[in-house]
Amino acid sequence: MQLKFVSSIVLHNYQPKDKYMPKAQFVDFKAVKSAITMEQVLEHYGILDKFKRGTDSFSGPCPIHKGSNPTQFRVSISKNIWNCFSECKHGGNVLDFIARMDDVSIHAAALKAIEWFNLDPEAMSASGDKDEGGETDDKAPAAEAPKPAARKPAIPLAPTAVAEKGAPNAPLKFRLDKLVREHPYLLEQRGLSLETIIDFGLGFCSKGMMADRIAIPIHNVKGEVVAYAGRFPGDPGEDTPKYKLPQGFRKSQELYNIDRAIKEQGPLVIVEGFFDAIKLHQNGWRKVVAIMGSTLSAAQEELIREHTGPASQIIVMLDENEAGQAGREDIASRLSKHCFVRVHTFGKPDMEPEHLTAEELHQILGGGI
Numbered sequence: 042m043q044l045k046f047v048s049s050i051v052l053h054n055y056q057p058k059d060k061y062m063p064k065a066q067f068v069d070f071k072a073v074k075s076a077i078t079m080e081q082v083l084e085h086y087g088i089l090d091k092f093k094r095g096t097d098s099f100s101g102p103c104p105i106h107k108g109s110n111p112t113q114f115r116v117s118i119s120k121n122i123w124n125c126f127s128e129c130k131h132g133g134n135v136l137d138f139i140a141r142m143d144d145v146s147i148h149a150a151a152l153k154a155i156e157w158f159n160l161d162p163e164a165m166s167a168s169g170d171k172d173e174g175g176e177t178d179d180k181a182p183a184a185e186a187p188k189p190a191a192r193k194p195a196i197p198l199a200p201t202a203v204a205e206k207g208a209p210n211a212p213l214k215f216r217l218d219k220l221v222r223e224h225p226y227l228l229e230q231r232g233l234s235l236e237t238i239i240d241f242g243l244g245f246c247s248k249g250m251m252a253d254r255i256a257i258p259i260h261n262v263k264g265e266v267v268a269y270a271g272r273f274p275g276d277p278g279e280d281t282p283k284y285k286l287p288q289g290f291r292k293s294q295e296l297y298n299i300d301r302a303i304k305e306q307g308p309l310v311i312v313e314g315f316f317d318a319i320k321l322h323q324n325g326w327r328k329v330v331a332i333m334g335s336t337l338s339a340a341q342e343e344l345i346r347e348h349t350g351p352a353s354q355i356i357v358m359l360d361e362n363e364a365g366q367a368g369r370e371d372i373a374s375r376l377s378k379h380c381f382v383r384v385h386t387f388g389k390p391d392m393e394p395e396h397l398t399a400e401e402l403h404q405i406l407g408g409g410i
């Protein structure tokens with residue numbers, strides 16, 4: 042199985058900040074604005090359902106001046122801007138909207154957005170030479186846009202220790218609801234039971250950034266949802282990525298299913314993909330984590346070390362292809378410094394843990410390591 046993440050939406054291969062970060066940091070308003078949609082922002086405020094969706098618009102009562110006329114406030118979806126034709130007589134971009142709703146500066150609005158939507162602070166900060174936002178291409182009231190002369194630090198930099206490992210992904214403050222659980226992709230193509238689907242919180246998402254994809258909640262070790270991955274239900278073709286992750290989410294910081302795996306006994310099985318882990322769980326092996334790719338990041342190694350001891354057993358079971366073969370050698374050599382490691386190799390090319398029946402799985406794992 043191949044997890045192909047498109048580099049433009051996923052920030053992996055984290056590099057220590059001090060290698061290339063300039064001293065003065067600014068919030069790149071443009072980056073923040075393009076990372077979030079008005080729809081997400083309305084959803085964040087819990088008011089999306091008050092708006093009527095048109096082809097390229099949402100319209101409803103103005104949440105800023107708290108009006109009641111359902112046509113006074115309008116959002117252009119494609120332009121990602123809003124306008125109140127009534128009392129406010131104003132419009133603007135997503136940041137202007139947050140600034141008005143919360144009565145804060147654009148700068149503070151951008152910081153809120155970074156926090157609310159789990160954006161990567163590093164990707165959302167720009168060097169002094171770059172565009173600092175506040176541009177008026179969409180006729181936004183550039184309320185407190187910083188002037189090029191006002192060079193003061195914007196986003197506080199993470200302490201060095203955190204910077205080297207990469208900052209943790211913040212827990213999400215929203216949940217994707219109204220997911221369709223009984224979707225043929227999950228039931229038939231992936232062979233999951235409804236119980237498993239519900240257990241893992243999977244479901245087809247019809248709106249928002251994961252629209253038309255299967256949403257897969259990713260939990261941190263404490264069991265908090267830190268992101269939703271979106272799997273295209275079927276073969277997406279060449280131009281569409283199979284998996285989509287939220288901008289700013291660092292998958293290298295997480296191990297899928299770690300929160301539940303640490304509560305189980307027996308050897309820990311390491312697999313590549315979400316569905317490998319889910320399928321193993323369904324087939325009775327619950328102490329399983331997925332590295333969401335075929336390489337183990339330093340943060341993932343650290344997570345495993347924190348939850349294993351010298352007597353612990355680990356079984357590395359990656360896909361039987363070139364990436365999996367390369368990955369498992371590296372993982373085994375790194376983890377064997379800390380505990381007992383066994384590499385499972387499949388006889389057949391392109392075999393994946395997901396394809397194992399419960400019986401085959403029992404034969405492989407039944408005796409432990």
Ligand SMILES: [Zn+2]
Nearest residue numbers: 103106125129
């Ligand atoms: Zn208004």
